[in-house]
Amino acid sequence: MTDKVDSGEFATEKNPKELVSTKLELSSLVSDSNVEELPPISREPSETKDNTDQDGVNTVRKHKGCRCKQSKCLKLYCDCFASGVVCTDCDCADCHNNSDNSDAREFALKSVLGRNPNAFNGMSFTSLIDKQCKDAPDTKLGLLSRGCKCKRTRCLKKYCECFQANVLCSDNCKCIGCKNVSEVFHAPGFSAHNSPQVYQRRRRRELPQRNSCRAPLFLIPDPSIQNALDSPSSPSPKLPYSKKKPPLGYTSTIVPDLGDICSLLLAASESATANAEDQNRICIKLDDKVGNKCTELLGESESGNVEEEIQSFGKLIELIDAQYNGEEGSKCKTKTGVHETDISIEQERAVLATFRDCLQKFIKSILDS
DNA sequence: GAGTTTGAAACT
DNA sequence: CAGTTTCAAACTC
Numbered sequence: 001m002t003d004k005v006d007s008g009e010f011a012t013e014k015n016p017k018e019l020v021s022t023k024l025e026l027s028s029l030v031s032d033s034n035v036e037e038l039p040p041i042s043r044e045p046s047e048t049k050d051n052t053d054q055d056g057v058n059t060v061r062k063h064k065g066c067r068c069k070q071s072k073c074l075k076l077y078c079d080c081f082a083s084g085v086v087c088t089d090c091d092c093a094d095c096h097n098n099s100d101n102s103d104a105r106e107f108a109l110k111s112v113l114g115r116n117p118n119a120f121n122g123m124s125f126t127s128l129i130d131k132q133c134k135d136a137p138d139t140k141l142g143l144l145s146r147g148c149k150c151k152r153t154r155c156l157k158k159y160c161e162c163f164q165a166n167v168l169c170s171d172n173c174k175c176i177g178c179k180n181v182s183e184v185f186h187a188p189g190f191s192a193h194n195s196p197q198v199y200q201r202r203r204r205r206e207l208p209q210r211n212s213c214r215a216p217l218f219l220i221p222d223p224s225i226q227n228a229l230d231s232p233s234s235p236s237p238k239l240p241y242s243k244k245k246p247p248l249g250y251t252s253t254i255v256p257d258l259g260d261i262c263s264l265l266l267a268a269s270e271s272a273t274a275n276a277e278d279q280n281r282i283c284i285k286l287d288d289k290v291g292n293k294c295t296e297l298l299g300e301s302e303s304g305n306v307e308e309e310i311q312s313f314g315k316l317i318e319l320i321d322a323q324y325n326g327e328e329g330s331k332c333k334t335k336t337g338v339h340e341t342d343i344s345i346e347q348e349r350a351v352l353a354t355f356r357d358c359l360q361k362f363i364k365s366i367l368d369s
Numbered sequence: 370g371a372g373t374t375t376g377a378a379a380c381t
Numbered sequence: 382c383a384g385t386t387t388c389a390a391a392c393t394c
Contacts (some may be wrong), residue, residue, distance in 0.1 A: 070388065076378055077388045115379090150376065158391055159375045374392070381385075 065090035073097035074108035076119065081108070084120040084128045102129075147172030155180035 066087060068078045073095045076082045080090060080097055086105070087097045096104045109128050112119045120128055147170060150160045155178045158164040162173060162180055169180045 066389080068389065071378095075388080077390095079389085082378095112378095148376080153375070153391095157375080159377090161377080164391095370394105372392105372394085375390085377388085377390105379385100379387070381383100 066092050068092040068095070072104070074104060076112060082120075084123050148175050149173070150175040150178070152176075154178060 066073060066079045066081075067090070069092070071077045071081075073081050073087050073090070073092050074097055078087075078092070078097060080087045080092075086099065087095050095101075096108075098105070106125075106129065109120075109125055113125055148155060148160050148162050150173075153159050153163075155163050155169050155173070155175050160169075160175070160180060162169045169175055169178050
């Protein structure tokens with residue numbers, strides 16, 4: 001991958017699912033330390049009124065008619081049935097998921113609920129009887145808590161329910177080679193405006209070379225999903241993101257979450273010990289002092305003591321300066337054990353310097369508020 | 370638009 | 382519970 005050379009990368013290969021709460025966009029850190037100048041990014045649904053991205057592809061999954069041919073829309077293969085609604089305006093064949101076939105439908109509902117009481121996101125049998133298609137907020141949304149089991153797609157295609165729903169894979173997933181985990185870094189064309197799908201398509205189109213760095217994943221769920229998860233009817237599945245925390249750099253007035261910042265830095269630190277799949281990857285090795293400080297900050301991040309947190313950040317800034325100003329350079333081993341070049345070290349230095357600046361701005365924003 | 374690939378659901 | 386089959390959506394050409 002070449003684009004990362006221009007940007008730097010935080011990799012989180014070491015037990016990445018432990019870091020799923022991290023949802024900062026690194027581009028705001030490494031490409032432009034001046035958070036103030038970043039344009040505000042709306043996460044309101046109105047931003048994508050037609051539910052399409054810049055490629056004209058639907059990015060906000062709405063309930064849509066099914067096209068079942070053999071299941072009679074009475075099995076969970078059917079999106080409508082799986083959503084607990086009857087078919088309307090569908091292209092299905094021999095549909096029995098309607099009021100005309102209420103007996104068959106009820107039997108099917110009972111059958112499915114018998115196998116899995118939570119198959120309809122906790123909805124009871126009676127609540128499913130007359131549920132209309134328009135009531136479905138999103139297909140199979142409630143099933144996300146179950147986790148995916150993807151084997152080949154690395155959870156980077158819409159075959160993966162997690163990826164399709166714009167959420168990260170969680171501990172509930174049993175996927176293999178999952179890449180739908182918390183990875184935050186900056187790359188050209190990757191911005192908060194882009195969903196993972198958008199970015200993946202662009203990478204496929206613009207960066208077809210092999211051995212490139214893994215696809216990045218943007219960590220912010222779709223607003224419709226967020227709304228659905230906030231709804232009382234949804235039993236708060238274990239999801240790899242925290243709610244209502246804007247990513248760093250979204251606006252100049254929003255203070256980034258302390259835990260997120262520390263998670264990001266910790267992720268960068270931990271990545272150095274993980275085996276990099278790609279020799280071209282850039283990892284960041286923080287020395288123990290910085291890493292320990294991050295851990296410390298993580299522990300304190302919910303203390304509520306702003307003064308202590310600011311002091312801790314100040315200490316962290318000092319440690320970063322100490323590590324990268326005259327002391328030994330950072331190290332990043334490839335899987336062949338070869339150290340990265342001085343260029344990489346310089347990039348890491350630049351990333352951390354930017355991160356340091358961001359911390360300073362963060363502190364300032366707290367003091368100003 | 371047809372054929373292929375994929376992973377969930379259903380089945381054995 | 383594991384393996385296989387069925388299914389419909391996603392994807393490719």
